[in-house]
Amino acid sequence: MPAPWWSRAVFYQVYPRSFRDSDGDGVGDLDGVTSRLDYLQQLGVDAIWLNPVMVSPMVDHGYDVADARDVDALFGGLGALDRLIEAAHGRGIKITMDLVPNHTSSHHPWFQAALRAGPGSDERDRYIFRDGTGPDGGRPPNNWLSIFGGPAWTRVVEPDGEPGQWYLHLFDAEQPDLNWDNPEVFEDLEKTLRFWLDRGVDGFRIDVAHGMAKPPGLPDMRLAKAEMVLANMDDDPRFNNDGVHEIHRQIRRVFDDYAHAVAIGEVWVYDNEQFSRYVRPDELHLGFNFRLLRTRFDAGGIREAIENSMAAADLVDATATWTLSNHDVDRTPTRYGGGHLGLSRALAMTLVMLALPGAVFVYNGEELGLPNVDLPDEALRDPIWERSGRTLRGRDACRVPMPWEGDAPPFGFSANPQTWLPIPPEWAALTAEKQRDDPDSTLSFYRRAIDMRRSRPQFGGRSVQWLASPDDCLAFRRDGGLKCVLNASRVAIPLPDGELLLASAPLVDGDLPPDAAAWLV
Incomplete structure (x- = not known):
């Protein structure tokens, strides 16, 4: 039986507002994505992951869904998604x-x-919904905090005009948490899944896949700290409760009716055994393991992240999943030090990831x-800023x-210079147009790397063997025979024997320079 398409796919995350x-209108949309499918085909990606495009007041840029079975007019409505699906499928892109x-x-x-x-x-x-505590129920039901800051509870005014119960929202106050102990909630989700899968969608990335089930009695948190979605707390009662796995089994039973489709979980869980539960054969097909993304540019830490991520998947014979960036974290060149150093390290890590x-x-x-872009205060739109x-x-x-083309903002992103977030003028050197025909550009590097990963048999197999390397x-x-070398030291190092396929930086007298990686066969 052939491996499923998603088991070695390169997914390209599209943040629709910004593509x-x-x-x-200054905001990206689905017809805009369709207009750049040739670019994505040339890049070599197998699938697109779209951030939320469903009907929403856009308090959290689409993660506050008001109608899960329709596309917001901001992104072009349902017809725009249909056009994108048809055009993408025509190019072999999921x-x-x-x-x-x-x-x-x-x-x-x-x-x-x-x-x-x-x-x-x-x-x-x-x-x-819960009654409050203290005199007249004036305090929240427990001490849980919102990921976006402040309490995770908001008190409502009852129909009689009096202050009343509190409702839970792990994120913004305009994102009330559903009660997954109520069977109506899954029944509605199943309708949503089938609506999109029947329409030709090839799968879903499931937001906060470790968060739907809440613990009985809603006990207090041990540590009152907001950023728990990214923290490694084994006893945070808001997340990773056992009941979440039955929810994923219910979801998987729907997916089993659509053999081509993939369920991908956003799983901020670091214990290998706990993580592996999410990708058991009857739960998610893939789960984001964020260890590599959260690791500094340090050879020991990178190796440990790779070993742990693969070990977690191997516990249940699942497919490992790798990423270095997304819409919630600093971009890789910034995270790895900024400037030329940060970009060099980002390209090196790209070769490690794709290997x-x-x-x-x-x-x-x-x-x-x-x-990253250093935006002025008045330009900020993320609800975290105000919360x-x-x-x-x-x-x-x-x-x-x-930035697509031209020498000044908005660089072909829009006909409107007032884009939803401002684009810096210095990105004139980074446009897709400038990089397209430059063999030494970052874009050309990605194209070559993705093409090699897809086409060469040396990338075969499901395991890696560690080789001796300098400090x-x-x-x-x-x-399959591919060798990947990363130099995170301060001196150039000799490469092992073999034919050089690709390096993230020019060799120096045949040696791999610092902050670089190479592929050999």
Whole structure:
């Protein structure tokens, strides 16, 4: 039986607001994605992952869904998605979408009905409403914090006009958490899954896949710290509760009716055995393992991240998943030190990632070497900025729109110079147009690397063998014969025997320079 398409696919994450604007409103849309499919085909990707495009008030840029079975007019409506699916499939590119099952928008008809119905109603039981504590119920039910800052509870005004119950929102107050103990919640999700899968969507990335199930009694947190989605806390009661696995088994039973489709979980869980549960044969097909993304440019740490990620997948014979960036974290050149140093290290890590067995995710703009952008306060749009009392700048710096062509903003992203986030003038040197025909550009490097990964038999097999290497370096060999060497030291190192396929930087007298990687066969 052949391996499923997703088991070694290169997924390209499209943040639709920032990819390409087709209608001149300054915000990217789905027809804009369709207009750049030739670019993605030439890059060599197998699939697109779309960040949320469903109907939403856009408080959290689409992760607050008001209608899960329609496309927001901001992105072109349902017809635009149909056009994208048809055009992408015609080029052999799959389309996967974001799915947000942990919560809805507060504008969702269910939540509006819950507010009108009052305590104890069936409508409220679709969410997590609780009476408050203290005098007159004036304090939240427990000490949980929102990921975006502040308490994870908001008190409502009851239909009689009096202060009443509190509802849980692990994210923004306009993102109330669903009650997954209520069977109506899965019944509705199943309708959503089948609606999109029947329409031709090839799978979903499941947002906060470790977060839907809540513990009985909603016990207090041990440590009152907000950023738990990215933290390694084994006893955080908000996430990774055992009940989440039955939810994923229910979801998988739907996917089993669509043999081509893939379910990918956003799983911020670091214990290998705990992580492996999410990718058991009857749960998710793939799970984001973020160890490599969270590791500094340090050979020992990188090796440990690779070993742990592969060990977690191997526990249940699952496929490993690799990524270096996404819409929630600093871009790789910035994270690895900025400037020429940061870009050099980012390219080196790209070769390491693409050399590993499994599925790979590339974030839009990564192939252009885009760094974070230092945005002015007045330009910030991420709800984290306001929820944190303007102490945390949020994630906008990694979400700035793509520079396509020309010498000045908006660089072909839009006909409107007032883009939803401003594009810096210095990106004139990084446009896709400038890089397209330059054999030494970051874009050309990505194209060559992805093509080799796809076409050469040396990338075969499911395991890696570690090879001897100098201090502060690492080297491994794939089953098919590919050798990958990373130099994280401060001196050039000799390469092992073999034919050089690709290096992230020019060799120096035949040696691999610092902050570089190479492939050999």
